[in-house]
Amino acid sequence: MATLPNATLNEIQNRFATLEREMAKGPEHEVYSKLAAEYASLEEVNAAIGDYRRAEEELKGSRALLTDPSADREMRELAELEIDSLRDRIEVLTQRIRLLLLPKDAADEKGAILEIRAGTGGSEAGLFAGDLFRMYQRYSELNRWKLEILSASEGEVGGYKEVIAAIRGAGVFSRLKFESGVHRVQRVPETESGGRIHTSAATVAVLPEAEDIDVDVRAEDIRIDTMRSSGAGGQHVNTTDSAVRITHLPTGIVVTSSEKSQHQNRARAMQVLKARLFDMERQKADDERSAARKSQVGSGDRSERIRTYNFPQGRVTDHRINLTLYKLDRVMEGEIDELVEALVSDHQAKLLAAVGGEDEA
Numbered sequence: 001m002a003t004l005p006n007a008t009l010n011e012i013q014n015r016f017a018t019l020e021r022e023m024a025k026g027p028e029h030e031v032y033s034k035l036a037a038e039y040a041s042l043e044e045v046n047a048a049i050g051d052y053r054r055a056e057e058e059l060k061g062s063r064a065l066l067t068d069p070s071a072d073r074e075m076r077e078l079a080e081l082e083i084d085s086l087r088d089r090i091e092v093l094t095q096r097i098r099l100l101l102l103p104k105d106a107a108d109e110k111g112a113i114l115e116i117r118a119g120t121g122g123s124e125a126g127l128f129a130g131d132l133f134r135m136y137q138r139y140s141e142l143n144r145w146k147l148e149i150l151s152a153s154e155g156e157v158g159g160y161k162e163v164i165a166a167i168r169g170a171g172v173f174s175r176l177k178f179e180s181g182v183h184r185v186q187r188v189p190e191t192e193s194g195g196r197i198h199t200s201a202a203t204v205a206v207l208p209e210a211e212d213i214d215v216d217v218r219a220e221d222i223r224i225d226t227m228r229s230s231g232a233g234g235q236h237v238n239t240t241d242s243a244v245r246i247t248h249l250p251t252g253i254v255v256t257s258s259e260k261s262q263h264q265n266r267a268r269a270m271q272v273l274k275a276r277l278f279d280m281e282r283q284k285a286d287d288e289r290s291a292a293r294k295s296q297v298g299s300g301d302r303s304e305r306i307r308t309y310n311f312p313q314g315r316v317t318d319h320r321i322n323l324t325l326y327k328l329d330r331v332m333e334g335e336i337d338e339l340v341e342a343l344v345s346d347h348q349a350k351l352l353a354a355v356g357g358e359d360e361a
Contacts, residue, residue, distance in 0.1 A: 004094055008101070009049050016046040045100040052093040059086040102351050107208035107282065108174035113275040114206055117162045118155060119182065121200020126155025128185045128309075129202040131332060133163050136176070138334025145169030150268045151257045164272060166209060173208045178320075178343040180206050181306030188312070197312060201305075209271075210278035217274060223247045224266065227258070244269050248277065307339075321346045 019039045023032065065071055065079040116133050118125035140147040146168045153161040167176070184201045192198065227243040243258035244265035255273045257265035308317045309328060316331050316339070317324040323342050325331065331339070 004052070004097055009053070009097075012042060012046060013049055016042050045097060048093060048097050048100060052090065052097060055086055055090050055093060059083060059090065062086060098352060099348055102348065107177075109171055110173045111166060111168035111209035112173045112176050112206050113150075113209055113272060114165045114167055114176070115162070115204070116160065116164075117203045118160065119201035119203050121185075121198065123155060123157045123159075124185075124189045124198055125200040125202055126159035126161055127157065127189075128159065128183075128200055129161070129163065130155065130159025131185075132183055132202055132204065133160060133165070135332050135334055135336065136165075136167075136179075139336055140167055140169070140334075142334050143169060143172075143175070145172055150272060166271065168209070173206070174344075175340050176206045177208075178340070178347070179204050179306075181304045184305055184308045186308065186310045186312070207275040207279040208282070210274035217248070217270070217277065221249050222273075223249060227256075246270065246273055248273055251277070251280065253277070253280075318343070 016039070019035055019042070023035050023039060026032070062079045062082040066076055066083070068075075071079070114133075114136055116129050116136075118129040121128070137147055148166045148168075150164045150166055152163040155161050182201050182203055184199060186197055186199050188195055189198050223246070225245045225247070227245055242265060243256065245254060245256045246266075246269045247254050253273060253276050255269045255276070257269040257272075306318065306320055308319065309332075310316070311328065313326075314328045315324055315326045316328050318339055321342055323339065325338060327335075
């Protein structure tokens with residue numbers, strides 16, 4: 001049975017007790033909000049440690065009873081049953097504490113910038129990009145997140161060539177971050193008279209929404225151009241100089257936004273630019289870490305095929321974890337929690353394995 005380092009548990013419990021004493025001074029205390037945030041981050045693991053240590057004490061008591069010469073046979077049998085039950089409970093609590101002690105992704109609680117682009121497959125890829133966007137839109141509704149379209153380029157027969165949206169709510173990035181990659185669809189297009197199955201694809205990128213504190217964009221590092229944008233239906237009679245293109249000179253990243261308001265376009269383009277720069281820094285740090293240990297779910301590479309949606313068979317398969325679900329209709333309606341939970345669990349298992357390997361080393 002795996003054990004937990006007492007020094008680490010003591011340190012957490014002592015720190016939690018210190019925070020309780022400091023917070024007892026009241027909300028007028030100058031660093032109260034900072035203390036409250038740390039208190040909240042430790043509350044769950046502190047409670048789990050308390051349960052773990054109480055279970056250990058009970059196990060010691062039951063073992064002592066088992067070796068007590070004055071105990072009758074019935075008491076010893078009862079002690080044996082309690083020992084088995086307590087061992088199972090300690091194992092569960094050990095695993096829970098190890099998960100709670102895993103390094104936290106600082107971006108997990110942030111909102112996300114969702115980018116979906118049609119890939120190979122022509123107009124069918126654009127339709128699929130639209131279907132994926134609707135899936136994430138429904139998933140956002142189910143979680144009571146707020147979704148706002150930042151920019152969109154519609155496909156020729158529907159769907160999107162590209163759509164970018166901001167999704168805000170509690171823990172958005174932690175739930176969607178494993179969606180980045182190539183999503184492939186297999187189905188019979190409505191225009192296909194012969195009933196042949198076509199394969200097309202769309203790419204999804206999920207970036208943590210950056211705040212000013214996360215990334216500083218210097219004025220001298222960007223070039224802002226205004227462009228003429230067409231009105232509804234591509235009619236150029238209603239053109240304005242509202243479209244905005246921002247170029248980040250050091251990296252060459254280009255972001256455009258072409259809604260009606262130039263001021264709004266500038267703000268939205270800056271929002272996407274900051275998210276991409278923040279993601280670039282995170283990717284760089286992740287690459288450095290994964291050079292030392294491989295603990296990612298897939299590579300996170302947006303060129304990696306991660307999932308296939310097979311409409312004739314009504315199934316969706318996530319290739320990273322070899323999970324196939326035969327409820328494609330519900331998945332496309334935004335019911336993707338089963339996929340999300342499986343990806344999160346797999347990621348945690350790999351992190352635990354990596355941490356365990358480091359501990360042994």
